[in-house]
Amino acid sequence: MLHVDDASGGRDLLGRLAEHVPSAEDWTNEMESWVGVAISHEGLKALGLPEESLSSFPLPFRQGMAARAEMLRDFGENAPETWEEPFKPGTLHIALTIFAADEAARDKAVGKAMAELERSSGVTLVATHEFGADEDAENPFGFRDAIAQPNIAGSGVDPLPGDGPAIAAGEFILGENSETGQPLGVPQPPELGRNGTYVVLRKYNSRVGAFNDFLREHAESEEAQHLLAAKMVGRWRSGAPLILSPDHDDEDLGADPERNNDFTFRDDPKGLLCPYSSHIRRLNPRDSSMTILTDVNIKRIIRRPSTFGPKWTSDVTAADDGKDARGLFFIFISARAYDTIEFLQQEWINRGNFIDLGEELDPIVGLHEEPGTFTIPDEPARRRVNGVTTFNRLRGGEYMFMPSISALKWIAKGEWVGS
Known part of the structure; x- marks a missing residue:
């Protein structure tokens, strides 16, 4: 810099x-x-x-x-x-x-x-x-990152399954x-x-301990904690999407680029497998039904995983946050970069109107000025998990050419x- x-x-x-x-x-x-x-x-x-x-x-x-x-x-x-x-x-x-x-x-x-x-x-x-990023490309919360990238017309590269239209x-x-x-x-x-x-360059400090504590507070067993975390992200930590493996993590699926992004939300209209408010469904709704219609293609970005600090472990608590700097640099390119990031921040991240969830925010990167709620669709009644806080705090950024x-x-x- x-x-x-x-x-x-x-x-x-x-x-x-x-x-x-x-x-x-x-x-x-x-x-x-x-x-x-x-x-x-x-x-x-x-x-x-x-x-x-x-x-x-x-x-x-x-x-x-x-x-x-x-x-x-x-x-x-x-x-x-x-x-x-x-x-x-x-x-x-x-x-x-x-x-x-x-x-x-x-x-x-x-x-x-x-x-x-x-x-x-x-x-x-x-x-x-x-x-x-190491060979697992994990983010600060232990999830495989940067799986989905746009398919660019004329690039000369064969798209991976699930990359979507050119x-x-x-x-x-x-x-x-x-x-x-x-x-x-x-x-x-x-x-x-x-x-x-x-x-767009934005630096975040990740409150890994606060996230771990939240999971422990709302899910008793380690297995249930992993499931709640997966519901919030939309994928298991291996990268396996909930749409393809809703009940358990599948490391082979998560590590396979030919399969780990090969899905749509067409067969999950109620969000029973992958909640509407999960991070990946918000930031790439694919073919989800949205109340506020948007051309998803012009909101796609090219990004690179860029984390710093120790790798995620389940024993970190909120008391440990700040002792070791953990976080990520959110860096992406787009010819519409500023329109895109401001739309994402206003609508898909920090509101829920487009999915009929009112003011419910993204559970992973949303700014929760007051403790918020994460909704998990279920039958016969949905489940609402309260107490979501800001797990990624912005430490700076800039618009660049x-x-x-x-x-x-x-x-x-x-x-x-x-x-």
Whole structure:
């Protein structure tokens, strides 16, 4: 996380970083590491971009995440006033993300990045943070993560069962045709905007102990606790979906990418297998019947699992929360990123109107300013579990723009300066 103090120094660093960003042309080939560069609107200002370019970006991006707290429902303990210092408005200008196949490759790539930074002037290192995923890709609560990703038209990759219909590339990359048949608006000039995308970055601290205590309070046996947790998420910890294995966990199913996402909600209209209010059914309703109709295709996002802290264990209690930093970085890209995250936060996460549950919130990532309720449909009567609290607390975030490699080089040249 970098802050630009001098425009020319910042542009010089971007030009050198661009040489380390791999092209998407060979993205299906295995790489030992890969680098992404994203820039906030305040960062583009600090780099000296002309006003006609700055004003061509969407309003939410120009305002920044903190200023959009009302739209994001980032209130109370999630309000920008409580965020960590690196995320305070105007601080984060450039985010450099490095992913690698293993620790050795990561350390090598980080070494190169730090060497470029040491050669720079006019750029301040604000913060660094390690995150990642092991072979199980578990989130802080012990659930296999990032199973469902959108099927992108023209990617050249065969979709996995359950990925859903192919979604136009323009929903993810600026300049390509979107689901409307036309490209979405592209920042100007085209050298800057085309082939770029938008990034949402949000950091959460996970209250693993509070979650464990909640399960113990509302389910006596360990087996019942696992079931309640699965009902809240929509999957067992292995990744096996409730729709396919409603009564018990199935590790083989959960680990099989050919099967673990191959389902719809068509045969569960009452939510008896997977509750309407479960996390995965809210964030990807698929073919669920919704009171407030929405085009699910334009709400899909490309995301990457990015957790930090010790792995989940059942013995952690609320008294342990805060002793070891546990959490996740929610990072996703979409050409409609800001409309999407604000819709998700307002409707699918922090309300229940779209599934006829009034003000019931997402039990995993919802902001519960007062203890809330989780509804489990059943026959003859549904069950309501009370006392749901905020299990993931927002510690900061920002709206970012991820330029293409050619756009990074265009910014680095700064040919508009003095014109």
